[in-house]
Amino acid sequence: MELFTNQVLAGIATGAIYACMALAVVMIYQAIDHLNFAQGEMAMFSTFISWQLMQWGIPYWWAFLLTLIISFAGGILIERLLFKPLAKAPVLTNVAGFIALFAIVNSVAGLTWDFTIKQYPTPFGSSPFLGSQLISTHQAGMIGVTVGLLIALYLFFQFTRIGLAMRAAAALPESARLVGVNTSWMIALGWGMASAIGAIAGILIAPVVFLEPNMMGGVLIYGFAAAVLGGLTSPLGAVLGGFLVGVFENLAGTYIPGVGNELKLPIALALIITVLVVKPAGLMGRPIVKRV
Amino acid sequence: MTAMLNVKDLRAYYGQVQALHGLSFALNEGSLTTLLGANGAGKTTTLRAICNMVRSTGAIEFEGKALSGKSTENIVRLGIAHVPQGRGTFTTMTVEENLQLGAITRTDKKNIVDDIERMYAHFPVLKERYTQQAGTLSGGEQQMLAVARALMLRPRLMLLDEPSFGLAPLIVRDLFKILGKINREEKVTILVVEQNAQLALELADQAYVIETGKIVMSGNAKEIASNEDVRKSYLGY
Numbered sequence: 001m002e003l004f005t006n007q008v009l010a011g012i013a014t015g016a017i018y019a020c021m022a023l024a025v026v027m028i029y030q031a032i033d034h035l036n037f038a039q040g041e042m043a044m045f046s047t048f049i050s051w052q053l054m055q056w057g058i059p060y061w062w063a064f065l066l067t068l069i070i071s072f073a074g075g076i077l078i079e080r081l082l083f084k085p086l087a088k089a090p091v092l093t094n095v096a097g098f099i100a101l102f103a104i105v106n107s108v109a110g111l112t113w114d115f116t117i118k119q120y121p122t123p124f125g126s127s128p129f130l131g132s133q134l135i136s137t138h139q140a141g142m143i144g145v146t147v148g149l150l151i152a153l154y155l156f157f158q159f160t161r162i163g164l165a166m167r168a169a170a171a172l173p174e175s176a177r178l179v180g181v182n183t184s185w186m187i188a189l190g191w192g193m194a195s196a197i198g199a200i201a202g203i204l205i206a207p208v209v210f211l212e213p214n215m216m217g218g219v220l221i222y223g224f225a226a227a228v229l230g231g232l233t234s235p236l237g238a239v240l241g242g243f244l245v246g247v248f249e250n251l252a253g254t255y256i257p258g259v260g261n262e263l264k265l266p267i268a269l270a271l272i273i274t275v276l277v278v279k280p281a282g283l284m285g286r287p288i289v290k291r292v
Numbered sequence: 293m294t295a296m297l298n299v300k301d302l303r304a305y306y307g308q309v310q311a312l313h314g315l316s317f318a319l320n321e322g323s324l325t326t327l328l329g330a331n332g333a334g335k336t337t338t339l340r341a342i343c344n345m346v347r348s349t350g351a352i353e354f355e356g357k358a359l360s361g362k363s364t365e366n367i368v369r370l371g372i373a374h375v376p377q378g379r380g381t382f383t384t385m386t387v388e389e390n391l392q393l394g395a396i397t398r399t400d401k402k403n404i405v406d407d408i409e410r411m412y413a414h415f416p417v418l419k420e421r422y423t424q425q426a427g428t429l430s431g432g433e434q435q436m437l438a439v440a441r442a443l444m445l446r447p448r449l450m451l452l453d454e455p456s457f458g459l460a461p462l463i464v465r466d467l468f469k470i471l472g473k474i475n476r477e478e479k480v481t482i483l484v485v486e487q488n489a490q491l492a493l494e495l496a497d498q499a500y501v502i503e504t505g506k507i508v509m510s511g512n513a514k515e516i517a518s519n520e521d522v523r524k525s526y527l528g529y
Contacts, residue, residue: 179368
């Protein structure tokens with residue numbers, strides 16, 4: 001029983017990271033109707049920036065804050081330079097853009113910081129949380145930061161005017177323009193926020209998977225699985241999906257014979273395919289209805 | 293009286309297809325004008341061209357300022373509210389959020405609250421449902437909401453695209469009564485595009501008739517309504 005509880009709690013902790021990635025994916029999907037394949041690489045790059053800042057002697061939380069600001073600005077910059085010109089281009093052009101971004105960010109990170117694995121600090125420590133052997137303080141910290149982030153995002157979208165404008169621009173761009181919303185900047189803002197959320201995910205997972213240019217590959221696939229499971233149109237669904245995928249992955253690795261650590265990743269892919277077949281809109285997404 | 297909106301030689305295109313062929317008209321400040329015509333005549337295109345939502349050439353001036361080259365959202369910010377065909381309701385948001393979106397460009401936060409109350413006075417049914425998702429409203433209620441949302445901008449000019457579409461005759465009468473009241477009491481200049489010519493001519497003081505992208509008739513609404521030839525050949529009643 002203790003093994004089970006342990007695995008569930010550890011699953012929730014890594015699930016928090018998948019939830020962040022899923023949230024970032026959903027934010028951009030809502031804004032431009034495309035999946036950002038480079039989301040993980042952007043998060044990895046942000047994590048390297050924070051690492052570099054700390055190498056220069058800046059304390060953890062200042063580096064954290066600075067990284068969020070830099071990532072936010074960087075997300076906006078990427079949208080303005082690369083994806084705004086592609087707004088009316090066909091899907092495949094956009095996909096090519098995402099893959100290019102993926103490759104460029106990955107190589108630039110490798111070139112700048114090389115491919116050796118680096119230790120990344122945790123501000124929460126890794127002692128048992130509240131004296132319990134079930135979960136470490138870092139895992140508890142991951143859950144705490146994710147939940148805090150969620151509450152902040154909820155308040156932002158529900159109670160601020162800019163949040164309302166962003167929701168309007170995502171729901172009905174033409175109507176939003178007709179009430180005077182600058183939908184183009186709302187998309188850029190969505191990119192900035194997604195990039196900053198990704199940075200949080202990267203910084204939180206780096207102490208667990210260690211820092212290197214390919215650290216987010218697996219995490220992003222779980223993030224996609226979470227977003228698809230929860231429904232690409234629902235931020236809340238994405239988060240719920242993240243936690244579910246985290247727990248599912250851990251339990252499958254522990255209890256299904258022969259899965260172990262090596263076969264965990266295919267499980268995420270199997271989950272994506274199963275959801276798409278059984279319930280394409282995801283747990284909480286709205287089915288897409290097209291008038292013909 | 294000076295013209296508030298001046299449209300000269302407006303030509304609009306959907307890809308290679310030309311939808312408007314040199315359309316000219318003017319709206320006087322404080323007037324309630326209707327733009328009539330059959331299906332496909334170019335009524336909706338005209339409204340969309342004013343808000344730069346379709347490629348067009350020609351000159352459009354609003355209160356002396358040229359609108360060409362301005363983005364839709366910047367045209368709206370000048371005080372032109374556009375209630376699009378199909379109402380453009382944000383169906384997944386609440387009634388109150390829809391109204392707040394109407395005022396999203398305004399900076400006078402305190403007055404926005406008062407204006408929402410004023411909309412509830414105009415449209416009591418919206419007050420009863422202010423926490424409800426807008427998509428759950430009936431067609432008539434959604435049209436009221438669309439008009440209220442447009443008014444939240446405190447517009448100088450309001451463009452309405454077939455407000456009567458899909459509504460029961462009794463509800464259309466109600467709606468048009470409110471439009472008349474808004475025009476008189478709030479001094480909002482209104483341009484309403486309609487297929488329901490009879491009702492629109494009762495409401496409006498000026499009318500333009502449009503056919504295949506050109507103005508074919510203009511004048512006092514009462515006169516056009518009483519001219520049997522015009523009615524038969526262009527308005528079909």
